[in-house]
Amino acid sequence: GENVEQHPSTLSVQEGDSAVIKCTYSDSASNYFPWYKQELGKRPQLIIDIRSNVGEKKDQRIAVTLNKTAKHFSLHITETQPEDSAVYFCAASIEGNTPLVFGKGTRLSVIA
Amino acid sequence: DSGVTQTPKHLITATGQRVTLRCSPRSGDLSVYWYQQSLDQGLQFLIQYYNGEERAKGNILERFSAQQFPDLHSELNLSSLELGDSALYFCASGTGENQPQHFGDGTRLSIL
Numbered sequence: 762g763e764n765v766e767q768h769p770s771t772l773s774v775q776e777g778d779s780a781v782i783k784c785t786y787s788d789s790a791s792n793y794f795p796w797y798k799q800e801l802g803k804r805p806q807l808i809i810d811i812r813s814n815v816g817e818k819k820d821q822r823i824a825v826t827l828n829k830t831a832k833h834f835s836l837h838i839t840e841t842q843p844e845d846s847a848v849y850f851c852a853a854s855i856e857g858n859t860p861l862v863f864g865k866g867t868r869l870s871v872i873a
Numbered sequence: 874d875s876g877v878t879q880t881p882k883h884l885i886t887a888t889g890q891r892v893t894l895r896c897s898p899r900s901g902d903l904s905v906y907w908y909q910q911s912l913d914q915g916l917q918f919l920i921q922y923y924n925g926e927e928r929a930k931g932n933i934l935e936r937f938s939a940q941q942f943p944d945l946h947s948e949l950n951l952s953s954l955e956l957g958d959s960a961l962y963f964c965a966s967g968t969g970e971n972q973p974q975h976f977g978d979g980t981r982l983s984i985l
Contacts (some may be wrong), residue, residue: 795973804875804963804976805916832885860983861904861928863914 763788765853765860767864774841782867784851785833793856794834796825799848799866808849809836812856841871874902877966877977885983891952894980898945898966904928905947906974907939910961920946951982959984 764787776781786794786841795810811818811825811834818825827834834853834870838845848868884892896914898905907919909932918931922941933939936954941947951958960982967969 797976804978806875807973807975810973858916860921860931862918863916 762855762861763791763859765851765862765864766866767774767851769867770865771868771870773870773872776841776843777842780838780841780869780871782834782836782849782851782869783833784810784835784864785831786853787831787832788855789829789854790855791853791859793866794825794827795852796823797850797852797863798802801847805850818848823856837838838869841869843871843873845869846871875977877902877964878981879962879977880965881980882978883981883983885985886954887985888954888956890947890954890980891950892954893936894949894951894962894964894982896949896964896966897948898964898978899975902968903963904965904967904974904976904977905941905945906967907933907947907949908963908965910963910979914960919949925932925935933951954984956984958982 767784779781792813797805798808822839824837848866851864854861878897880895903924906921908916919933921929939949961979963979965976967974
């Protein structure tokens with residue numbers, strides 16, 4: 762089955778700097794890769810997703826890149842703000858076929 | 874507000890007891906997923922239903938069971954509760970099979 766590895770487990774950045782979180786997946790058939798943000802005590806919220814027919818997707822300060830050959834995908838947050846502080850989860854699945862498999866999460870702290 | 878409703882928000886009970894968690898998916902969503910999140914842990918997939926039928930099973934204990942009713946709401950039944958079952962239980966829903974998932978606010982289960 763699918764296995765998703767996520768790094769780093771914790772990340773601290775200064776406000777205004779960029780943050781990058783990386784994930785690798787094992788099943789080459791996986792074609793859907795969402796990212797979720799979870800603030801303390803709250804529900805995971807979908808912040809961006811990408812499908813395997815594209816290599817990059819942006820939404821304001823957030824971008825996700827996908828390298829199908831290397832089987833890894835990354836979340837990029839630019840101009841970080843204190844409200845970006847949260848746990849971020851990546852996930853992978855075969856859309857329409859298999860459930861999401863989540864990485865173990867990255868705790869991002871943005872220091873003002 | 875994700876549109877996914879989970880009740881109750883908090884549940885406190887004792888070892889050996891049985892509880893039922895309830896989830897109402899977003900209007901129009903046919904898929905329901907259940908996840909367990911223990912303290913500082915990732916999201917462990919338990920089970921998925923699609924339009925009333927079980928679609929996939931993850932790391933769900935035999936003491937746990939679930940069902941999805943004709944009105945598409947779902948219930949997760951946890952029995953013979955142990956201290957280690959204390960966790961946040963999330964429900965998520967999606968429009969089809971393994972489409973983007975939107976999470977409810979969760980039920981926090983505490984076993985005393």
